[in-house]
Amino acid sequence: MSRDIGELALFGGVPALRAIGTGSPHRRQAIADGLRDVFDRRYFANNGPLVQRLDRSLAEVTGTRHAICTANPAAAWLILGKALGLVSPLALPVLGPRSLAAMTVWTGLTPAYGDVSSDDGALARLFDGPTLHPAATVHLLDLPGGISTAGGACITTDDDRLAADLKARRAFHPTPQPIGLRLNGKMSEGQAAVALAGLAELRSQGMDGRACLAAFAGALGPDVGLQPMAAVDRTLPRAACRLRVAEGHDLDAADYCRILKAEGLPCGGLEWAAAVDPHAYPGAVRARAVLFEVAIGHSPAEAAAVGAFIRGVALAARRIRAGLEARP
Amino acid sequence: MKKNVDDLGLFGGIPLFSTPRPIGQLAVPDIDRFLTFANGTAIPDAIRELECRLAAYHGVDHCIAMANAGFAIMLLMRHFAAGRAGNVIMPSFTFRGLPHFGVWAGQTPRFCDVDRTSHGLDPARVAAAIDAHTTSILAVCNAHHPGDIDGLCTVARDAGIPIFFDSVYALGCTHRGRLLGAFGQAEVYSLHATKLLNGFEGGYVTTSDAALARALRHAAGPAGLDVGLDPLHAAMALASLDDLDQVIARNEERYRTYRRLTADLAGFDVVERHDEPRERYNHLLVVGRIGADWPLDRDRTVALLRAEGANIHPYYSPPLHRSVHCPPGCGDVELPVTDHLASCLLQLPSGDLVSDGDVEDLAALLHLIAAHGDEIAARLDEAGR
Numbered sequence: 001m002s003r004d005i006g007e008l009a010l011f012g013g014v015p016a017l018r019a020i021g022t023g024s025p026h027r028r029q030a031i032a033d034g035l036r037d038v039f040d041r042r043y044f045a046n047n048g049p050l051v052q053r054l055d056r057s058l059a060e061v062t063g064t065r066h067a068i069c070t071a072n073p074a075a076a077w078l079i080l081g082k083a084l085g086l087v088s089p090l091a092l093p094v095l096g097p098r099s100l101a102a103m104t105v106w107t108g109l110t111p112a113y114g115d116v117s118s119d120d121g122a123l124a125r126l127f128d129g130p131t132l133h134p135a136a137t138v139h140l141l142d143l144p145g146g147i148s149t150a151g152g153a154c155i156t157t158d159d160d161r162l163a164a165d166l167k168a169r170r171a172f173h174p175t176p177q178p179i180g181l182r183l184n185g186k187m188s189e190g191q192a193a194v195a196l197a198g199l200a201e202l203r204s205q206g207m208d209g210r211a212c213l214a215a216f217a218g219a220l221g222p223d224v225g226l227q228p229m230a231a232v233d234r235t236l237p238r239a240a241c242r243l244r245v246a247e248g249h250d251l252d253a254a255d256y257c258r259i260l261k262a263e264g265l266p267c268g269g270l271e272w273a274a275a276v277d278p279h280a281y282p283g284a285v286r287a288r289a290v291l292f293e294v295a296i297g298h299s300p301a302e303a304a305a306v307g308a309f310i311r312g313v314a315l316a317a318r319r320i321r322a323g324l325e326a327r328p
Numbered sequence: 329m330k331k332n333v334d335d336l337g338l339f340g341g342i343p344l345f346s347t348p349r350p351i352g353q354l355a356v357p358d359i360d361r362f363l364t365f366a367n368g369t370a371i372p373d374a375i376r377e378l379e380c381r382l383a384a385y386h387g388v389d390h391c392i393a394m395a396n397a398g399f400a401i402m403l404l405m406r407h408f409a410a411g412r413a414g415n416v417i418m419p420s421f422t423f424r425g426l427p428h429f430g431v432w433a434g435q436t437p438r439f440c441d442v443d444r445t446s447h448g449l450d451p452a453r454v455a456a457a458i459d460a461h462t463t464s465i466l467a468v469c470n471a472h473h474p475g476d477i478d479g480l481c482t483v484a485r486d487a488g489i490p491i492f493f494d495s496v497y498a499l500g501c502t503h504r505g506r507l508l509g510a511f512g513q514a515e516v517y518s519l520h521a522t523k524l525l526n527g528f529e530g531g532y533v534t535t536s537d538a539a540l541a542r543a544l545r546h547a548a549g550p551a552g553l554d555v556g557l558d559p560l561h562a563a564m565a566l567a568s569l570d571d572l573d574q575v576i577a578r579n580e581e582r583y584r585t586y587r588r589l590t591a592d593l594a595g596f597d598v599v600e601r602h603d604e605p606r607e608r609y610n611h612l613l614v615v616g617r618i619g620a621d622w623p624l625d626r627d628r629t630v631a632l633l634r635a636e637g638a639n640i641h642p643y644y645s646p647p648l649h650r651s652v653h654c655p656p657g658c659g660d661v662e663l664p665v666t667d668h669l670a671s672c673l674l675q676l677p678s679g680d681l682v683s684d685g686d687v688e689d690l691a692a693l694l695h696l697i698a699a700h701g702d703e704i705a706a707r708l709d710e711a712g713r
């Protein structure tokens with residue numbers, strides 16, 4: 001942005017970042033080609049070849065032995081809860097998708113919400129002891145800058161038995177042995193076609209979007225009151241970056257989200273997973289104030305443009321704060 | 329054309345079909361029309377447009393689109409239970425997912441016997457099965473007959489129990505001259521590719537109950553389970569919607585060909601539609617029935633046809649109350665009509681990947697089986713099959 005904060009879309013200017021994160025023309029063509037392929041084969045659902053390929057691809061990029069794609073996060077969460085035999089109370093981070101509370105109840109479990117670390121928004125360490133290794137991870141696939149799957153989700157795990165159990169539970173296909181409660185949770189071939197096109201594009205940037213992240217961080221620059229956070233291992237590649245607002249900065253995470261959304265940039269902060277008393281969760285209150293995520297585009301050039309724009313906002317933070325406070 | 333027993337695929341002959349002939353609709357809309365609706369994937373209006381068009385099609389006030397019919401049934405069961413852990417009355421002669429959906433909704437499935445002709449719940453049996461813990465009745469409308477909807481609704485109303493219909497196989501069918509969609513408290517439909525309206529995957533609920541519609545939208549929305557239909561699937565369903573009448577017409581032709589070419593077979597017939605002159609059917613499924621005069625039992629007949637590339641199955645067999653995959657605690661019931669139906673019916677290849685020529689080939693095969701039934705049975709006995 002220029003020096004004039006009146007050019008910000010939030011203050012009536014023209015949105016500057018609408019095209020970011022919408023994918024390249026190449027990806028749109030790849031999606032169309034993938035869907036035509038589905039039409040030609042007439043294999044639309046029920047563990048089709050594209051879903052199987054997506055399962056394999058997501059396992060590969062996350063470095064896990066298995067990935068199990070599902071129609072939506074609810075399906076993933078419900079079958080995982082049953083497959084793991086979880087019992088109440090279930091410790092959950094107080095920040096997360098709003099649907100988390102409903103999903104937990106549907107699994108027959110009582111949630112016990114724990115505070116999160118203001119450093120990364122993750123569930124704060126519950127006890128001193130050996131490091132915990134997750135049995136499985138549920139990935140949401142439609143986050144800003146992520147692999148769009150038209151609503152899908154994915155579970156990754158290194159546990160062979162758990163993976164087989166989950167693959168059987170996500171549909172009602174015959175199995176030799178009874179496996180307990182199942183769900184209509186299979187991903188469609190249409191969803192898989194969209195996801196594979198997005199994944200191919202992200203891979204073309206260097207597997208995990210590192211080139212984009214580097215371009216973004218370079219353009220953002222140091223000492224502007226915003227710190228890009230490194231991607232977490234074994235997560236899915238995303239053309240997005242989580243940012244942390246420094247102490248004493250004039251804008252908080254919610255301000256950045258308002259400003260950047262008005263510009264047309266997919267971004268988001270951390271949401272309360274349930275209606276709770278915020279006073280009981282000081283880490284979460286702090287995390288919500290300082291952490292947010294932005295899509296950074298699908299090429300280093302786009303990422304650099306986003307980084308430069310956010311740098312401009314950060315450097316003008318004091319004037320923007322004054323402008324926000326002056327608004328009715 | 330197969331002429332003798334040695335030609336049969338099960339005995340080493342070349343299968344009749346080089347690619348499997350399925351049992352699902354698998355209709356394909358115009359892809360350019362679909363891509364126009366889809367336009368990438370950023371099409372939030374597609375869901376609203378689909379819901380409006382489907383509500384108008386069914387003649388109801390509300391349509392709520394969801395990720396699939398299973399989630400729709402789960403949400404309805406849970407809504408009607410209103411926090412109680414009770415039982416849901418349902419048929420055992422149906423899709424294997426239904427009892428699982430009941431358990432997810434915190435309810436115990438209570439299986440009830442069905443009517444011999446409609447294959448739908450028998451109202452008298454339902455009335456006898458209702459108890460103080462019954463939270464809802466889930467009736468199933470079949471493709472050839474929607475069942476005794478009036479009788480079931482009367483039983484439900486008299487008992488003060490909500491009733492809703494799984495009409496997944498009955499899209500486009502009528503009852504008393506009216507398209508299904510407005511019966512009971514709600515009806516559930518599927519957008520799965522094997523069903524009449526292809527959205528890849530998906531489902532929807534129809535109702536004219538505004539409070540129920542509001543509750544379902546909340547329960548399926550981001551503050552609930554977040555299982556709304558995705559725009560991609562809505563776009564596919566929209567592109568398919570205009571073709572619905574043509575799909576039904578093709579199905580009707582296929583059904584009539586099956587009926588005509590198997591009419592002279594002793595002991596085998598195609599289950600007839602409930603043929604009130606004013607009613608309409610979608611013929612999504614073509615179900616064959618094995619009678620006492622047929623030389624082979626149902627499972628041997630299925631094995632013979634499968635070996636020819638007909639990707640068919642026994643129809644709802646084993647029934648859910650006898651299935652090891654049924655959730656525990658709901659299988660201890662006697663359902664004589666269900667047991668009988670589950671022993672003699674099979675699904676025949678149907679849908680857009682089955683041509684009239686395929687139906688002629690299958691009919692000829694059935695005639696071959698009828699003519700050489702004793703020899704086939706003897707060879708199967710010899711092989712221990």
